[in-house]
Amino acid sequence: MYTKKRVVAMLLAGGQGSRLYALTKNVAKPAVPYGGKYRLIDFPLSNCTNSGIDTVGVLTQYQPLVLNEYIGNGQPWDLDKMNGGVHVLPPYETQAGASWYEGTANAIYQNMRFIERYDPEYVVVLGGDHIYKMDYSKMVDFHVENNADCTISVIDVPKAEASRFGIMICDEQKQVTDFVEKPKVPKSTLASMGIYVFTWEKLRKYLIENEEEANAKRDKGEPWSKDFGKDIITSMLRDKQRLFAYEFEGYWKDVGTLDSLWEANMDLLSPSVPLDLYDPNWKIYSRNNNYPPQYVGDNADIENSMISEGSTIDGTVDFSILFSGVTIEAGATVNYSIIMPGTVIRSGAVVEYAIVGSDSVIEPRAKVGSSPENIENRDDWGIAVVGNNVTVSAEKVVEPKQIIGENI
């Protein structure tokens, strides 16, 4: 017995995040740690709870173990519900055979039965790789007010960056007239945030059509795809459906690359960045490890940093984000870096402008990364990355831009 839900959210969490390289070797991108004690997926899940959306399907595919374990029964986000709650939806086998999710639209198509159990009016489609706080209920209200078939959340981006995004062209009423994926010459600066509200009846129709069309193309050997931006939105525009752009004002960051992941973390240390993790009315929830409070020792020197529970700090930490259970020994230095859970930086090691993955060890006097000031040619400079469960032996050097996935 399922009771009706006005809104159901579907969270696309199957992405590999291949541009995060060593950090997503064994974990799906939405499970990548962020901000000292969170994982990327905490943001959309917490937003759902805070927006009053209590039914969420999480579509997983790539390396689901850590992500499944992390989501569990959804209790940390208040999503352990008798009716509704969070449900992990992996690809499955049917009498017709088994198939992976063949694109974002196909992933939802394959889980239409999950959605229909709740007989929703609206379906919110979310990604698992953005950092932002957003009240989805306001976006749903906007969708309803405009009698829209689909509403796409957009953010105004600088003109120079517009060609990196899917760009929406709108009229004065914010009705979308055109959509161009990564245009060379952008006609607008409204970038899609990958957050959609659909009237379920309409989405259902277009998912089925797209599926049939794409399969027919495939049978004929033609190129085909089953994606939201490329196929569903384009088809709806072609058919003159009512598509609206919902303009979001606030902090929003895509963390698809190592550089943007590093930047998004550093943003938390900047007083001018409007992302408040301490607002009691819009908490970002995460699964807790029951670590004791952090211990700061006699030799510690900490400035402008964020540090999480269970850490032991006896070295120098400046402009850095340290996750739970991290150890910084006396005489170790960490500047402008992100140190993920359980990692140990031993005495005399220097970590600068780097991301060090979970449960890794940087042995004494090893050097990871470097300040851009020390590099003659700025093109040679970039973030140094050490993956998860990696040991960097004593006195070894990880150069800027280098990505280490195995012990050295």
Place this chain on the structure above:
Amino acid sequence: MSVNYNVLGLVFASMHDSYVSELTKQRTMGSIPFGGRYRLIDFPLSNFVHSGVSEVGVITKSNYGSLLDHLGSGRDWDLARKKGGMHLLPPYSQTGGIYKGRLDALNNIWGFVEHSNAKYVIMSSCDVVTTINFNPVLKQHMEEEADITLVYSRDYYNFDKNKCTTVLEFDAEKRLKDVLVEPQISGECNIWLEMCIITKDFLKKIVSDAASRNQHSFTREILQGKKDEYKIMGYKHDGFFTRIDSIQDYYNANRLLLDPEKKNALFRKDMPVLTKIGDNGPVKYGLESKIKDSLIADGCIIEGTVINSILFRGVKVGKDTVVKDCVLLQSTKVGSNCSISSVITDKNVEISNEKVLTGSETYPLYIGKGGKI
């Protein structure tokens, strides 16, 4: 650890509230904050859970609002269970009024104990902070076929400093020889950790016996009165422990955790202390922050200097402020340009800019809940 349905845990959440009357004005012993993010009841509950005990009764007495708020359904300790789980046992005395001692309390909640299928009962108070696995204690209790096994530790005892301590003496066979409450001595002693294992059938007998004789005190009537008659044994616990029996002691006990060895003995990786989850952000250190030798819980925002102190969740320390030798409870706000040393602030205390507050290490200054300075 898998679940052991043979054992029932009982926590006395309101024993000795009067020792720390400042802190128990609006709460009970079990809900006194400790160690940056915990409440005293977290320690016995976590000890039970990590020892496989998943059926636990929490015996309350008075002022238990904050305790109920902390415990909720018991979910954060994995004790929201269909089989067993945590049960709150509010005060109800058949003799009228609030119960008078452990035996009276047990008599009044006997229906709950009787209903359990467990063969053994572990009793624990909240005023001793330690991390202990009860399985070796239980093993010894069963092997010795004891009626009661008392858990004790060796420690230095000083009559002038330590209040209400029960000192035990055992013979060569570890059998209880003498029980002294607050003896006028000093030196290394066996100190009872207010924990014991009792075979349930035996407990039933002593509780009903005591009720019919109108006796209330477990220590006096059973441990002292019946030590020769019953087989009462001792189990020595070697881990770190501390007892909280005064506000000065509370201050010292918190600051003991600044010794990494003691901290690691209490917060063992294999037996993490479980508590209510607060969903606070990480600690944020400002541009000119300076921190030495301190224990800092999540949600704190520190712009100034913190030395030798314990900061609970959500404490704010303003610019150019120095916090030294302090214990600042949850959501204390210290403004800028302040200097505070040897101060305990209770929850939600606010200290405005440019204040100087100085206590002494032997007599810390205590500021009550919600105080504004």
